[in-house]
Amino acid sequence: MFALIQRCCFPTPFKLQKFAGPRLLLHGKNKTTWSFLNLRLQRDVYLLSRSSSLNPASVYASKLQAFHTSLPFFKKKTPKEYETRGPGVLQRSMTSLKDSPKPALYLSLTGLIPFVSVPLLMAIQGTYYPELAFAQVTYGAATVSFLGGMRWGFALPENSPAKPDWLNLANSTVPPLLAWQALIFKDITLGAIMLVMALGIALHYDISLLPTYPRWFKVLRVVGTVLMALSLLATAALKAIIEE
Known part of the structure; x- marks a missing residue:
């Protein structure tokens, strides 16, 4: 049982x-x-x-x-991963600059001559010319006003992605106001610094607030703003050095 x-x-x-x-x-x-x-x-x-x-x-x-499992950072990268990497930022910028329309490229580069020639001439002759410095500041104020007014031309068309609202139209008046303030200063150094600030604000508007601009235009704006700002600061520096 x-x-x-x-x-x-x-x-x-x-x-x-x-x-x-x-x-x-x-x-x-x-x-x-x-x-x-x-x-x-x-x-x-x-x-x-x-x-x-x-x-x-x-x-x-x-x-x-568990014995045959390996960590990701021990794995060797295949040659294809290196081949698929894109070009650098500088190379892409130069490619975009070459793709810009010829009139826009040539007119922009020609417009930089009054900025670059003033400090270059003073440095070669070793003399500070107040008239040339004031002419440079005046030309810079006109350029800043032009850059600010471009926003009106971009926002007014009916098919434009930017609306003609208070933000877009009011921001375009800030660079001309700063340019006018730069002309009021009796000191060229203060006027040059004010223009550099106005150029930076205008560049920020075109790069950040209006991303629908083509890439070649953004690269052209960055190159032009850097050269204009360096030229104005070089004139102010030469004034301080030569006068001493």
């Missing part, structure tokens, strides 16, 4: 039954104790055999998987 209950309720592998049988025959005096231990051992082995987490094959496979 016990053997029948054991087979029905606690199925065990054949090897375990064969191993546990002789121990019951050898220890006849403690038959009840060993039967209880045998039942506990069979139940524990059955539960362990049904568990998939302690399967030796799965544990070995997980160890192999």
Whole structure:
């Protein structure tokens, strides 16, 4: 009867039954104790055999998987990753500058001559000319006013992405006001510094607030603003150096 209950309720592998049988025959005096231990051992082995987490094959496979896993920064980059990298910022800017229309490019570069020629002439002759410095500041004020008025021409057409609202139209009046303030100053140095500030504000408007401008125009604006600002600061520096 016990053997029948054991087979029905606690199925065990054949090897375990064969191993546990002789121990019951050898220890006849403690038959009840060993039967209880045998039942506990069979139940524990059955539960362990049904568990998939302690399967030796799965544990070995997980160890192999963990052993063969490598971190991303140890992997070598293929040559294709280096080949797909785009050109640098300077190279892209020069390409965009070459794509600009010829009239816009030539007129912009020609308009920089009055800025660059004044400090260059003073540096060559070693003499400060107040008349030339004032002429440069006056030309700079006219240029700043022109750059501010471009926003009106960009925002007024009906199909323009910029609306003729208070923000666009009012911002375009800021550079001319600063240019007018630069002409009021009796000191050329203060006028040059005011014009540099006005050029920076106009550039910020064209680059950040109006992103729909073509790339060649933005590059042209950056190059022109840098040269104009350096020319004005060079004139102010030569004034301070030569007069001393």
